[in-house]
Amino acid sequence: MKKIGLLIIGAMAVLACSKENSNTMYVKASVKGLKKGTFYLQKQVDSMVVSVDSIQVDGTENFMLTDEVLSPEMYYLTLGNSSKRISFFGEKDTVTIQSQLDLFAVKAKIKGSTNQELLTDFEDMQQNFNNEKLDLMKEEFEARKIGSQDSIDQVAVKLKRWQRKRYLYMTNFAVKNGEYEVSPYIALTELVNANIKLLDTVNNSMSPKVRESKYGQQLVEFIDDIKKNESK
Template sequence: MKKIGMIMVIAITVMACSKENENTMYVKTSVKGLKKGTFYLQKQLDSMIISVDSVDVSGKEDFLLTDEVESPEMYYLTLGNSSKRIAFFGEKDTVMIETQLDLFALKAKVTGSENQKLLDDFSAMQQQFNNQKLDLVKEEFEARKAGSQDSIDIVAKKLKNWQRKKYLYTTNFAVKNANYEVAPYIALTELVNANIKLLDTINNSLTPEVKASKYGKQLDAFISEIKVSEKE
């Protein structure tokens, strides 16, 4: 009987530990060219960036950092007090980061986070939009240099159309991925100046789980603030 009782205690303990750590994020990192240094796992709390874990590395390129993730959110892997920082979408289970010391953020490859994968896809399209805007800004500069008001007006219309397309693409992307926390995140970072109807469209499309997440709550609160200010 004592043996059975002991087995039951061990089983309960294992189950309790498993439940306690079910939201743990393991950030397994490999930095080529690394000799030594201190790395911090950070995230934003209100308006501050705080460290949730750190590790001193010496003589190896691989290391592990962890945190308990209530809901997926943006994290930062920072090297010491330097400006070298990798931003990534963290979530429970294992996230892998591979990079090299001299091109820390530029060469970073993040896997294991579905939200990060979607954010990478979104960022790739955003880069195309940014390139288009650079071309339009150059076109506007040339028009102003030539003193052609007609050309300036044409570029202004193009820029307005560019902005509209960018907002619509962002909204459609968020709605399409409404079951991921990246949806309210990009709404909060890319659509703060957009029409409230676009934000409402995204907010209304979110699944209950995403609505209850950190960014889901922030998006809902942001929309409420706008609506209150519009009534004043």
């Protein structure tokens, strides 16, 4: 009996340890207006988006999907075969997503990850930049409409300033948050056409942990490839 008791205690200790070290991400979602459908949890592997979990929902607005996350990265919650998709930064532990069926991505509220919170802040500022660009495009359209070359040239100068300001903002944001995986992700998605010096600045700001992450390693490889091509 003593041996059996020891075996049970040992098994419980192993289970507790494995649970503590688990890399499982639990995506708890709630979609208002949902009655029936299939949801897929997806992520990008190489150049393809693949499904890592799925669930058929019938008669409930709440459901959960899971995946093992070795390194924080972007995931997608996709409704069936439609274009309705919510993107979010996934990492171990729990991520909660609340939305509604008719405005699936627009109304999405995502919690559970510092990377996601930073990405949301970044995207809010990006929207401001996008609005500024729309204003400049409208200004250019009006200039072309009346055939004013001087006005067209002025808009071109403004667009260059806008792009420089945008690149600098993105670089500063990535540098400021070099302890999080969102930093190299922003560099890889938004700064690929920027000056190599800006990419190097982000690269040098990454913490050792982030440098070893999926996006950290990809950024290092991307910069190395650029430098190799420049030296040819």
